[in-house]
Amino acid sequence: MxxxxxxxxxxxxxxxxxxxxxxxxxxxxxxxxxxxxxxxxxxxxxxxxxxxxxxxxxxxxxxxxxxxxxxxxxxxxxxxxxxxxxxxxxxxxxxxxxxxxxxxxxxxxxxxxxxxxxxxxxxxxxxxxxxxxxxxxxxxxxxxxxxxxxxxxxxxxxxKNGYKIKSPEVSQRELLDIPEIINTFNTWYENLRSISFYNEEIWTSAQTGNIKCFSTVGKYMKTIKTRSGEMPSDIAVTRGGNLVYCESKFKTLNKINDGKTEVIIRLQGWKPNNLCVTSTDDFLVSLYNDDTTQSKVVRYFGSTEKQTIQFNDEGKPLYSGNFYIKYITENRNYDICVADPGAYSVVVVNQAGKLRWRYTGHPSWAKRKQFKPHGITTNSQSQILTADSKNHCIHILDQDGQFLRYIEDVKDPFGVCVDNQDNLYVAKWTGNVKIFRYLK
Missing domain, CATH: 1.20.120 (Four Helix Bundle (Hemerythrin (Met), subunit A))
Incomplete structure (x- = not known):
């Protein structure tokens, strides 16, 4: 229902x-x-x-x-x-x-x-x-x-691509002056990396072959093992509720369907790093090549490659050429947002793959360590939230890359996601998940 x-x-x-x-x-x-x-x-x-x-x-x-x-x-x-x-x-x-x-x-x-x-x-x-x-x-x-x-x-x-799905209109919500911690729960992981929300379920993965599912209040629900028994490099959930995960070691993107694992993409010469599911049920996958000198983002419809994003208009790489995890998400305005810790920046391109802007941190924290983003997500306001693991905080930006606010004192944040109410779930490297309310 x-x-x-x-x-x-x-x-x-x-x-x-x-x-x-x-x-x-x-x-x-x-x-x-x-x-x-x-x-x-x-x-x-x-x-x-x-x-x-x-x-x-x-x-x-x-x-x-x-x-x-x-x-x-x-x-x-x-x-x-x-x-x-x-x-x-x-x-x-x-x-x-x-x-x-x-x-x-x-x-x-x-x-x-x-x-x-x-x-x-x-x-x-x-x-x-x-x-x-x-x-x-x-x-x-x-x-x-x-x-x-x-x-x-x-x-x-x-x-075939002449028409675009209309962006849903949403009411504007203001940021809270002081974000509130709603809940904290333990996943019993060490080195917690990825977190994804779907239909009142929170999926999590770490440096292990187990992918665990919790309720939004932190109640353990089930565990799914990866096909290879190796750790997934990232996880996501399709709009139909199917869990998908990528494995860098085996160069595959896999989908769980009725409890069975299906390899939907098998790569050659490139390794999948991170992924997200778009509003049209495409996959956006960040990849790096075997010798870790190049990175790119590829859009897939099922197993079909539809788009490759790698260079700017001057032919220069958009992303750092290394194996650093590059978390990726799609914004409500169809921008593609990548947290690139190897370049110490958030890189945002439009739906056509043209560079819109880069964010390298806010000058107000010049005395802090260099900005190093990991997890990244967007909310119903088209705001971008990214985890700064070195400075133990979350940066909140608007859709044009303007800094709005920090959520501070979040020790070791890594993966992030939001639920249907825009509550923020932060996967901490220590294994805990902390939930914030930051919008009025």
Whole structure:
């Protein structure tokens, strides 16, 4: 039932508004067709006035061509709009079914229900239609039609990544003047490294082959052993609730499904360091090469590589070339945020992989040790929280890299994550998990 509520919320607040925006964009394009094409016919008419009687025949012919092109253009957009409307209708129907499920006590109906969230989450290819243009030429009576000008035909293409999921709107919350410690619990680990939240569960891993799960109040729930028995370099949970972990030693990314471990990515020449699951259920994985001279971030959809982020616009590396753990997360604005301790900085690129900013610590702590981030996470406000293990604190930044506040006196912080209420869970190297409330 909790899963259905989450699906309903995503459809209402994210997917349905996205399709509404797509529909409005297409309606606006269609509404502007006459105006855009009128600009072209006006240019043609101005040229035609200079050519007097003989030119009128050519003008009529070319206007007819423009009309035919406009009709084809409109037909393409109308077809695409109808496709979007059909999907939107399916979404509304699915949303109604989900709401009925939430109120239903019939267990068999709930069990048999198959959500279509993955189908809706995969947006359709975006249709691009380039307007034709008119290129006038100097007068030549012998080759009148040829010399009058030419119409460059419109181009219709599709772009699978043309549409983007709409960012959900969230209410703004202020930071507490003094963060509060809500709870502390022991994981019975030594060298606790990673922590991940999913649906009231807290998953943790350390330098051991066991991955432990706790409730949000610290009650032990279960343990999952890695496939190899070796320690995972990082853990995460998919939007469907499947635990995933990467193993640097074996160069694999693994998924737990119904208690069975599946290798979904096996790398060559590169080792996985850390990973996160994005809002679209992609994997973002930080990698370093076998001789530890290069690092990069790769986006995967399942086992398919979709994007590689390694260099800036000048061809220089974005990340330090070493085996240092590079924790990674996706922000609500789709920025990709990497804690790079080897470069003593947080490196943030946009969804396309272009560098937005770097954060190397705040000048107010110049007397302290050098900033060395490890764990990194983001909250519903698109704020970035990163663990500074050398200075025993958490840095809170806004989405543009501006320092907001410290959470101080957090000894040996390493992995971090937030829950649905934006409470902060800090995995301490000593094995304890400390939970903070820092937003009003």
């Amino acid at each position: 909790v899963k259905q509520v989450l699906i309903t919320e995503e459809i209402e607040k994210v997917i349905a508004p996205t399709y509404e925006d797509i529909k409005k964009e297409l309606i606006n394009q269609i509404a502007n067709l006459d105006g855009e094409y009128e600009k072209i016919t006006t240019v043609i008419s101005d040229q035609g006035e200079k050519w007097h009687t003989e030119v009128n025949r050519v003008i009529d012919k070319m206007k007819n061509e423009i009309t035919e092109i406009k009709e084809k253009h409109g037909t393409i957009l109308e077809k695409h709009l109808n496709e979007i409307k059909q999907i939107e209708s399916l979404i509304i129907g699915n949303l109604s079914a989900l709401k009925e499920l939430e109120e239903s006590n019939d267990v068999s109906v709930i069990v048999e229900y198959r959500p279509r969230i993955k189908e809706f989450r995969k947006l359709p290819a975006k249709v691009h239609v380039t307007l034709p243009s008119f290129s006038p030429k100097s007068i030549n009576g012998e080759k009148f039609y040829e010399m009058f000008g030419s119409i460059k035909p419109f181009v219709s293409t599709t772009d």
